[in-house]
Amino acid sequence: MADLMVLCSTTPEMQLRLSGAFDVVYEHDLPDVPTWLDEHGEDIRYILTDGHLGLPSEVLSRVPNLKAVSSYGVGYDAIDTGKTNARGIPVSHTPSVLDEEVATTALLLYLSVMRGFVTQANHAKAGRWETQGGLPLTRSADGRKIGILGLGRIGKALARKLAPFGAEISYCGRSIQDNDYQYFTSLTEMARHVDVLICIAPGGASTHHIVNTDVMAALGANGVLINVGRGSVVDEIALASALNSGALGGAGLDVFENEPYIPKTLREMPNVVVTPHIGSATIETRRAMGALAVDNIVEHKASGKMHTPVPECIHLFN
Template sequence: MPDVLVIGGATEAMLARMSEKFTVHKWAEHDMDWLEENAEKITHVVTNGHDGVRPEIMAALPNLQMISCYGVGYDAIDTTEAVRRGIMVTHTPGVLNDEVATTAVMLVLACYRELLRDDAYVRSGEWEKKGSAPLTRSLENQTIGILGLGRIGQAIATKLAPWNPTTVYHSRTKKDVPYTYYDNLEAMAADSDILICITPGGAETRKIVNAEVLAALGPKGTLINVARGSVVDETALIDALQSGKLGWAGLDVFEQEPKVPQALRDLPNTVLLPHVGSATVETRTAMANLTVENLLQHLETGTVATPVPE
């Protein structure tokens, strides 16, 4: 049987299906010395969008044919090198759109309606002592700027539609959608009440949400990030939240996951999640199935169901 290297773990169901057609090797149980001895027989890799394939691992696999990524994001995989070497790379778009969009909406509502503050108010007994909690904000009729209007970005826009927003967006290209396009992110932020980040990670978008963009969003603005931690300048974000230059932030991703700066954890105007945008049983099962289906289809026919655009 051909050999597959699994980086970053896999579910028991995934391992069982792969084991029917492959000899499975778990990278967590090996090191570069083992890889040097076994590299030639490995033809496939299964990984995820966070771990990807480190350059030294990819370089050590002379017969690598295919990388199947468990996740829609794949910025931790060097697709330029993969294209150069003729290595097929796949990901799992589509099946997680709605779940990540739901997480974005949840963060928006949690920030606007001060969910964590009011939950603590009840648990602490302050409601009984002091009476009603301070008022919050309405989500109705807000201007929502979406950074990255791909499949998930459009799903977010659809899920937020019942709150009657004005939806605007910034992306690499203008799209055929009923929303207003901005070719300048800072200008869009200045016109928005909420900025939702759902753009791919990577060098092109690294810290694209910088101090200037955050200042444009302003003291009454809310930043939501369900993209990659690298998209937002975390130092600038902390400064903006501490100084009042930015109002609120709902974050599912961070620059150095799982390490989250203490300053962010201490701030009362943040809602923080441990990168769980797609983390439901149903969605993760669908992602796992598609990851393995891409792998098995490539083995069988040399084709795949969901290649990355490159």
């Protein structure tokens, strides 16, 4: 009987390794997951999921002998670690291996918004440069004051990538760090100070809609908002309103509140660049993420340990 249930998409390399260590059942092969679990859930010892799908309560409640959960991604707010901890079930994720790639995505969004790159490229590809002339001038991406919400591993990688652009870095987070960047306890105050706010904060109740109307107003009519963290961090209704009224200058978004849905207003605005959650979506990075996700669950089966447990679960290994 299957001892591993896979809820997320996997690569052929992952599937090969998993089949060598487990008896695997894939959710996409099951016509009715709850019914199947009612019959076979007692056999499931491990679950492999991702940060978007998480661990649905209807699955967790049907696997009484679950030993560990491995998440293919760095974000894990869709997994209720309070419930898994209560049952002594450790959860792992895949940090570090995607830091550089997500930081590069944030940088690309920043440059694209500042220089109107998508609009300019579409103008040229449609042949309108020849018939209508050039578009209005854009703004320089050099020498800007940039605030980072969430100066973790990805935030630090982004700060390094911004250095050649002469950026003045500020940050807002749970605590002050040992660096030369300016620290703000108030997100609104930081937004008032900077030209660009880049969000790399995790999801969850503590950050839900933390980027609200007040923060956007503080950024101002020339301000730019970039989000590569979690869609729930930004109030999308307030964002659309601010962009529509001119209270905010532009936005670059790789994450959204109800993925894969992107509000039509955001998709159609010329001063907004949207991408379909591609922060870590390169062959090299996804390969590294997949390898670590499998490493975590294979290691737990072999030794009871995990390479990269989420912070809330570290105490389960002490």
